[in-house]
Amino acid sequence: MSTAELEVRGRIVSRSHAIDDGVVSIREERIIAVRPFAQWRAAQPNSSIPEFAGTVLPGLVDIHNHGGLGCRFDTVDPDEARGAAAFHHSRGSTTVLASIVTAAAADMVAQAEVLRGLAEAGVIGGIHAEGPFLAAARCGAQDPRYLRDPDLELTDQLLTAANGHLRVMTIAPERPGYEQVAQRLSDNDVVVSLGHSDTDFTGFRHALRPNGVGSLVTHLANGMPPLHHREPGPVAAGLVAAAAQDAVVELIGDGVHVDPGFGALVFATAPGRVALITDAMQAAGMPDGEYRLGPQTVRVTDAVARVPSGSIAGGTASLLQCLTWAVTSCAVPLRNAVISATSIPATAAGIVDVGDLEADQFADLLIVDDNLRLRRVLRRGQWLT
Numbered sequence: 001m002s003t004a005e006l007e008v009r010g011r012i013v014s015r016s017h018a019i020d021d022g023v024v025s026i027r028e029e030r031i032i033a034v035r036p037f038a039q040w041r042a043a044q045p046n047s048s049i050p051e052f053a054g055t056v057l058p059g060l061v062d063i064h065n066h067g068g069l070g071c072r073f074d075t076v077d078p079d080e081a082r083g084a085a086a087f088h089h090s091r092g093s094t095t096v097l098a099s100i101v102t103a104a105a106a107d108m109v110a111q112a113e114v115l116r117g118l119a120e121a122g123v124i125g126g127i128h129a130e131g132p133f134l135a136a137a138r139c140g141a142q143d144p145r146y147l148r149d150p151d152l153e154l155t156d157q158l159l160t161a162a163n164g165h166l167r168v169m170t171i172a173p174e175r176p177g178y179e180q181v182a183q184r185l186s187d188n189d190v191v192v193s194l195g196h197s198d199t200d201f202t203g204f205r206h207a208l209r210p211n212g213v214g215s216l217v218t219h220l221a222n223g224m225p226p227l228h229h230r231e232p233g234p235v236a237a238g239l240v241a242a243a244a245q246d247a248v249v250e251l252i253g254d255g256v257h258v259d260p261g262f263g264a265l266v267f268a269t270a271p272g273r274v275a276l277i278t279d280a281m282q283a284a285g286m287p288d289g290e291y292r293l294g295p296q297t298v299r300v301t302d303a304v305a306r307v308p309s310g311s312i313a314g315g316t317a318s319l320l321q322c323l324t325w326a327v328t329s330c331a332v333p334l335r336n337a338v339i340s341a342t343s344i345p346a347t348a349a350g351i352v353d354v355g356d357l358e359a360d361q362f363a364d365l366l367i368v369d370d371n372l373r374l375r376r377v378l379r380r381g382q383w384l385t
Contacts, residue, residue: 017358019034026378031359053375053376056357056366057357057367058357061095061342070083070286070291072281078114100115101131102131102134108132112161126351131146131196134170140196140311141307159184170194172195172197185213195224196218199233201231216349217249222312239266239269248344253276255329293307322341323338342354362379
């Protein structure tokens with residue numbers, strides 16, 4: 001149902017507002033005002049009073065997502081990619097970056113070309129390339145057959161295929177050719193995210209701002225050496241950079257990839273610099289069974305996805321579930337967790353007009369109950385659920 005004029009009333013929680021009883025006013029696909037209910041009522045005393053709907057959050061922004069409901073983003077079938085996006089939209093992630101994984105170069109370029117069309121249509125928020133310039137020792141669920149050193153030729157092919165919609169690319173900073181490729185990406189407004197790296201603290205920290213061009217860390221602690229007090233490695237380097245406001249760290253909040261204690265540590269160390277992500281793959285929203293991630297087969301058992309080597313192969317949760325995990329398992333205040341699932345990832349990936357409840361933003365929001373259970377989703381001024 002399209003909504004030319006709409007008033008949504010409830011407890012509003014976003015970066016710009018924390019209002020116990022407020023109203024979000026919407027015209028067509030944009031928010032035109034966010035006000036306390038009393039202020040809204042004084043401005044239009046003769047209008048019908050909207051029902052208090054529950055807790056109103058901005059549409060969630062997932063900047064690392066490989067698919068869901070049996071559909072993949074690493075595909076050349078636009079309908080399949082559209083299905084993956086629609087599933088996550090219906091679960092409250094109204095903005096999704098479509099993530100492709102390490103594969104043959106020609107396949108990755110073809111996938112970027114298909115996803116470009118969906119980005120141009122507003123179905124996805126852009127493209128994230130996770131690979132193929134990653135460390136073999138920390139490849140995780142990335143297919144090691146297709147890993148390679150960073151090179152400008154493939155980088156330019158991906159940039160051309162995406163036509164301005166490649167938002168983020170994950171690279172291991174220790175691989176030869178990193179500096180040139182990272183600079184080329186930055187020059188083309190692509191966020192350089194460091195991940196799947198086996199380098200040490202100094203090398204990883206140097207590649208992040210202010211010395212390097214990296215400004216994002218791909219799924220902190222996953223795809224990198226464990227944090228150790230004598231070998232702090234990329235985990236400590238990412239946290240130090242985030243605490244210094246030089247980077248944002250992604251955190252997979254599905255309760256599988258990291259322990260709640262580690263999640264609490266990350267939020268406490270780098271407040272305002274944590275982006276919750278799902279790293280969701282084809283099996284999100286599906287029963288246990290056999291699925292695929294890039295060229296590899298994935299087995300899902302008890303909602304945990306693994307490749308044959310035993311490495312965890314992406315997530316099966318929604319971003320709202322990740323937000324709930326941060327609140328209930330890591331004791332993160334609700335507003336902080338909401339910001340980490342909305343405005344922080346949007347800003348980190350350079351996505352505009354989403355991630356907050358504020359005038360001129362897209363009319364993307366979700367309504368949840370007191371236990372953060374989903375009630376309704378509004379995307380671009382249209383109710384999805």
